[in-house]
Amino acid sequence: MIEARGLVKRYGSTMAVSDLSFSIRPGLVTGFLGPNGAGKTTTMRMILGLDAPTQGSVTVAGRSYRDLPAPMREVGALLDAKALHGGRRARDHLLCLAQSNGIGRRRVDEVLRTVGLEDVARRRAKGFSMGMSQRLGIASALLGDPAVLIFDEPINGLDPDGIVWVRTLMRELAAEGRTVLVSSHLMSEMALTADHLLVIGKGRLIADTSADEFVRSSSQQSVHVRSPQAAELAALCRQVGATVDAGTDPDVIEITGMDSAEAGKLAAAHGIALSELIPVRASLEEAFMELTRDSVEYQAAGATR
């Protein structure tokens, strides 16, 4: 359980996080979603006691992180897979972290096996690929067998096998009743992993909802129609208050504000022949883009619609 109340972080004049309140429940994978620079990492740093909030508070298992008596046994975290001394062997890196929380050597070998790094345990970390580093970072998060896990962009740099492995691991950890918080700027990834979504943009909470609900509520449903009498149908739809977008193809229209059954009935009532009638639901990705469009920090020219 992670609980934030009125979390604010200001760096000089920049507001990185403003008035963020949420609680992250056990047994679910919670996706922490937002464009780059939205404040995801800053929020995670505050949860982990690296940054002090300007205002507000955040607790893990009811306590502020810096007050946890054995932090690694309660919270496992991976913020930056390359945040380690490259000259140290993988096993020694895990060993020094384990020792700092009174965790035994046997557990170090166990997590090395879990992440599939036992063969390179004696290699120095600077020779590791991004994928291997991510695995090592995940191993360090698992060391204390914690009830809460926090991962910042864990699939970055992983190959397809690795991505599937991370997804499965997150799901398993949540199924064991743990609290799992995973950040990503990729909606498509979260669509496959997360049960619950916490969406932020420019440091503000945009949505705190189940992944299914998120798509339902924020994506506009539309109906794709192909008909030789498309123009006629478009006029009829407008009369009943629906919105119609005509594309470059004169036979194709996109209707919003009316579902496919209603559109079909309307066409039948007026004897309009339809060759295609397809309900279109925006993907999670599109819903996310729609929601965060106004809050992306850096936008390429022409990207605004």
Added chain:
Amino acid sequence: MTDAMIALTGPDDRAAFPASTFADVLRSEWTKLRSVRSTFWALTVTVVLGIGLGAVISAAAAHGYARSSASGKLSWDPTGVSQAGVAIASLAIVVLGVLCISSEYSSGMIRTSLIAVPKRGRVLAAKALVFAGVTFVVGEVTCFVAFFAGQALISGHAPHAALGDPGVARAVAGGGLYLAALAVLSVAAGALLRHPAAAIASMIAVLLVLPGIAQALPDSWRNPVTEFWPTQAGTQLTSVNHSAHTLQPWPGFGVMCLFTAIVYAIAWTLLDHRDA
């Protein structure tokens, strides 16, 4: 997911875990120190320079003794000559001490370390203690070996010293203590400045450059600087002959320890309050 399963891994169950102790952090810092190559190399340089350079300087000085002036013969200090290499080798300790914490900042490891041990003062204390302990042992061995090797090379060419002579045992053993204090100061400087290059440069300024500049100042300025400059004062513990405008051995070392404690306290406070 049932409530019962959630409760199993909930906060109540976890509270039964033993709290992480300072001894745990000490073990962790020992693993960190012994698992990087720079430790091995810096300590090797300390031993080799301390003993080797001391031997070369001892042999050279002993051969020049016969031709030296009366005043030169009067100020002849066989213990100091044999320990001359240690003074230079101390730079390796400074570099390693600064690196063992500032390299955590340059690599990002510090964030991993502080997530593992959020009681930040423990990380700094354990690092300083482990490194000072290792430096003390290596330093004492180096100083004593350099002393015996030096005296063996000097004897027959010039008057040599024995451990039983007044102040000699204290001066030789004091070398290890001086290096241990320097180790703590270096770790504190590394934690304070966070950038390896900046911290090493500052330490060299404190050790060599500023005292060197003081030599160019008029007497009225130079004498108090020579007397109270922390690292100069600290070296009094390692010298047998007491020259003018210097503190006595133990008060001198006390000044150095006090300075180290102040820098350490500032580093500790900043580490605790700064975002990592």
